[in-house]
Amino acid sequence: MSNEFAGKTAIISGAAGGIGLALAEAFAEQGMNIVMGDIDTQALQISADELRAKGFNILTCALDVTDYAQWEDIVTSAKAQFGKVHMVVNNAGVGGTPGKIEDSEHETWRWVMDVNVMGVLYGAQACVPAIKEHGEGGWVLNVASMAGMMGMPYAGAYCASKAAVVSMSESWVAELQPHNIHVSVLCPAFVKTRIHESYRNRQQKYAVTSDKRIDKDKLKAGAQAATRAVESGIPATMLAQRVLEALRSNQTYIYTHPNYRKVTSARFKAIDHAFVDAKDSDVVGHLINDDIVTF
Template sequence: MSDFAGKTAVISGGAQGIGLSIATALGEQGMNIVLADIDQENLQKAALELQARGVSVLTVILDVADEVQWQVVGQQAVERFGKVHMVVNNAGVGGDSGSIESQNKNGWQWVLDVNLMGVVYGAKAIVPLIKQHGEGGWVINVASMAGMTGVPYSGAYTATKAAVVALSESWAGELERKGIRVSVLCPAFVQTRIYDSERNRPEQYQSDDWDIMTESSFSKRAKHLVENGIEVSIVGKRVVEALNAGELYIFTHPNYRPFMQQQSAAIDAAFERAEKSPLLQHIVDQKIDML
């Protein structure tokens, strides 16, 4: 029997795209699925799709940027399935793209609230429920390859995704002793509607310039790359494969490995120069005390 059978996963942004792909793959493993999303219509469609595959599903309307709504998701999940074992912090938006000076406060705030605080609130609401039963579990955060290496003209998105990678590394150390495994999914381009995140942008984050940005050559190129990305159904299956292997970093695009190797080599070379600096010789061999 799979490690997942009979357990319960809460998946934010599960109505479509990567979230639904993960829900489908986990449902195939026998998990109960709580789909939480801001998009009511697609949430219902997704639930019917999963139910047709024999998966037990609960749907809850959720704006991940609202901490109180996350608490309700947790309560409803426990009421329906008894225990929660996994949270998949997947909901995310592409946000505005463009030069540093073209990015305004509303655009930044939207991406920060959804892509970063949404993950923080999700963990704050669900991790205590996983700790409660003592059977262990999983936290899966959806970042991006953009979080591993900066993407020009995409500052807000890149910053939030890098933060999600860093949070995952921090939480992995924190939750290991509780038997809760943390993983961070870092896809490159996947065929979803991420390029059309504007559809889920609440009024308070509206920005006057977004239509100009959507028409920009950068946005058109990003849309083209997403449309030519890998098939979304692969992603959920890859997540299950990586969870079974206990992976912290989950990659879906092995062809990006040379980029990461170049980055690691550049960082290592920078350390080598620091090691040779006359200013730093007194700490070269100093023992490191970790927290």
Template structure:
């Protein structure tokens, strides 16, 4: 484990999406204070300008890029600006994300689902595609940090679009960690529980192209009351979460010890471990199955 964080990161460059506030801004500040050049990217131009001023006041080298993560061409432009300004790119933090709308799957608005998938999933894919060639190019290695969620480790009722996309981010991280190992690029999935951010207000930045073009199914009054209650509960949980600044320090700590999964809430170990318990039980069942138990001694095919 590196003993001096400043020596590890100083003079290198990080690009962080969704960095005008919350987790993204806290990470920008933390890595900037460790001597990194920081590129903050966000869809909210006013908040982005404010974040840039705050970081500059701390004598952090910062570049601000307007970025809609659902547009690959904007990712390419942001990476090009990064290289033009700082010469090299060493770290990508895919942080931008949205919470969606809680509700029953049979009443889900397709445009909301498309929005959540495009931001939380395709935004990560586009970021990786734009940034990884530049991180590979200089040969010094680097980092990819994909911000997932504890929801990526366990399904959350009435939040299936959010949970599904965050589970996909975890799975992509696992794939890329193997894929990029030979290039000395460390890939990690950040899976926090509740953090004091504005994720429950993410509708404020929903792009016009995701405005519903079809009529949603009628929602019963009782369901409307429950959804309102769910939003209120989510807001309360988010606002009672850990400070983004604490999370940022934990990210650095976990990167320094080479963690692929970065957990910030050890109290969720048993909850997340429930999946592992159920998987073990399912494999035990398969081993006893008269249909498939003969496969137990077959070689495992490495993909």
């Protein structure tokens, strides 16, 4: 079997641990040069040294994904070290704070949206031109979540951000296809990572300054529930092997938990029922035979 990854270069955000590190190792095992970016530079160096000890080609760069200039720097460093960029893995993400609508901290929403959504946009904006310029094609892999396919109570910011990543990925599929750049969106359920501890790397610019009175007991209970859920997840190494499998067959949506099909099926069924209701509507039913307008 041919190896389409060998000799290519991948830039991976949030690569110091969890999904990012597992993907870095999996792609390195396929012969890729790996550019690892992370905001936690100490953990990044430790992880990178472990991969270098295995003989892999590794470059590390400090990367706060909410800072576009740092994305530009990592692309420049990748090209200087390895010549070309073929893949970007927009993996860095944060979980936010579980809580009711009225308890939601605006600063936390901005943090989640900036990291999980703008970080993906910045990664694509910085890396896609570098992938286009050599004309060999490549990959954009955006890490979303099953939360992007289903809303969850008390997790509005996280779910909204991951739904945005799904939609962004869908928008980029057709746009980048003429350039032979394949776009995939990874939607795992629970994976053993430290996303439930993402506060450890929260930037000062997102410090909470509001005077909202959060119920600390409920917040603690929510955090404990998140910890249990994450710790029950699949190993990140299993996810990484699933990603390789799915990329080889050019999957747009990459799922790791087939048992969650029932959840998305129920959603699609509800959506389809809503369209039937619109068709039967006295107000808009007459539009049923109109042409579908696309760009």
